[in-house]
Amino acid sequence: MSAQLNHTIVWCRDKHRSAHFLVELLGLPAPEPFGPMLIVRFDNQVSLDFYDNDPPIASQHYAFLLGDDDFDRAFARLQARGQPWWADPGKQRPKQVNDYAGGRRVYFDDPDGHLLEIFTRE
Template sequence: MAADLNHTVVHASDRTASAHFLAGILGLEVGAPLGPFLPVDTGNGVTLDFYAADGPIASQHYAFLVPDEEFDTMIGRLEAAGVTYYADPHHTEPGRTNSLFGGRGAYFEDPDGHNMEIITRPYARPA
């Protein structure tokens, strides 16, 4: 039996701002509200449900596999928005991208400090 991730909740101090930020960087659309959630659908059928949480937001990591031909456009959107991107998950190499697994990748923070990642090749796992 296979199990596919269908949706996940992304806690945000402002669900509208956070959903529109990520959708704008990735070139996605923000859907109509569904109860307390503001959905952003990804290309593989997973929905990110942005939820306005009270109190401090614990930083999470979200990685997005993106087409290589759209990577530079996404980096340009980050630059246009004044968002620093990094080659590494610890954010020690600002303004740089990585070339892990023969692809390209970058990390950046969303408005609530979630560590977002865009990659053009999936991580290779040992067989």
């Protein structure tokens, strides 16, 4: 069997707020409770497991490859929320869309300061 990423824990101050932020933005099914966590499942069988933890929360980076139509919907939701976004992970190009490799990508923070990325081309 080859190695595959199955899940990772996302440390957060409020798992309900953080998990729902992600599923609402990406248009995913509601998170599922599993023990002390809320599980967000993706089409490729990987999950993010949201787990409450005391601050400080160390910022992590999570990137989501989307089809063009899904990107359009997620980006529209991001803008409708008034959420700041950047074209780069260093946050030097605000309110711009990165067109690297002929695709589109933007970066933004989740409620716990994790740097999220949505993009259309690898």
